[in-house]
Amino acid sequence: MNGKVSDVIEQPGAPTRIRGSEFSYSPEDFNLVRQTLYRISGIRLAETKDAMVYSRLVRRIRALRHKSFSDYLSYLKRTPAEQQHFINALTTNLTSFFREPHHFSMLANHLAVSPQVKTIWCAASSSGEEPYSIAMTVAEHFGHFDVPVKIIASDIDSNMLEKARAGIYPEQITRQLSPERCKHFLHRGKKHQAGSVRIVPELRKMVEFRHINLTEPRWPLPRQIDVIFCRNVMIYFDKQTQLRLLEKMVSFMPAQGLYFAGHSENFSMAPHLVRPVGNTTYQPAKGKSYG
Structure with a gap:
């Protein structure tokens, strides 16, 4: 969460303050x-x-010099270009390298037995740790950076996409990676960049970042996606939206594709769409290609 609000005061019939x-x-x-x-x-x-919303939006209200929340919301309604700033302020980005490591082990195993894998989509890239973890796994499988697998990473938050493209992180993230991975995939900052590390350019080139709002009718994606990482995203949607998005994602996947969900996400309510094949890992339910 960006910011912290300790107290919300409510009085009957009065605005919350x-x-x-x-x-x-x-x-x-x-x-x-x-x-x-x-x-x-x-x-x-x-x-x-409600307190989180206040702490997230108040900075935007100050920056635009509005006098109240109602003024800002009126501005938002008549200014489509403000919608992205609004989304950026309210979306939560919590991630790390190789979070839920069993998924990356399963991806490595899948690559070993599935030479047909050509496209991987990370549907919520946040600040980049997840797609770069995917890229590291792919590079390690092939033993080099020039791989025959396209990695697409998307997010609704434009600020996070800029950070992900830059691939610059605090030096503390090296604790999340083995010494060997640090050696192969990170450059340490020097002089004014001391205390930070950057993903090596060869790995950054493996990931293509795109701005995608999952609720939009059309996604700028290839016709077939062999592996989808959509982790800890569905929890922010209601059940109806979850099922609609899952159905759409599965429509891009071949029968042997893999869908990785978050640790708190479960699709037992959708056996017509996916079947479990591992810990929060699924394949399309039908025995044929979709889309």
């Missing part, structure tokens, strides 16, 4: 934020996230 804040913040404001975010991104905010 964050202790020590300069902006009034009514339940109507919060509900309009929830409705707007759901409409443009499909993300459903819990009713308990």
Whole structure:
């Protein structure tokens, strides 16, 4: 979470106010934020996230010199270009290198027995740790960077995509990687960049970053995707949207494709779409190619 809000004060019939804040913040404001975010991104905010919404949006309100939340929301309604800033402020990005490592072991095994794999899509790249972990796994399998596998990474947050493309991280991330991986895949910063590391250019070139809103009708993707990482994303959508997105993703996959879900995501309610083949890992349910 960006920022921290310790107290929310509510009085019957009065606007909600964050202790020590300069902006009034009514339940109507919060509900309009929830409705707007759901409409443009499909993300459903819990009713308990009112303090988070304030802490995330207040910086944008200050930057635009609006006088209130209602002024900002009116501006948002009449200014389509503001929608991306709104989304960037409210989306949560929590990731690390080789998070849920069993998925990367399974990907390596899949590559070993499936030479037909040509395209991998990371559907929520955040700041880049996940797609670069995928790229490391692919490079290690082939033993070099010039691989016959295309890796596409997408996110709804344009700020995160810029950070991911740059591939620059605090030096502490080396604790998440083995010394061998650090040696092969990272450059340590020097002089004014001391204390940071950067993904080597050969690995960065393996990943193509694209801006994709999963709720949009068309995705700029190849016709077939052999492996999809869509982890800890579906939890932000309601069940209806989850099923619609899963069905659409599976439509890109061949029968032998792999779909990696997050540790808190389960698709037992969709046996007509996917079948489990491992820990939070699925394949298309039908015995034929889709799409």
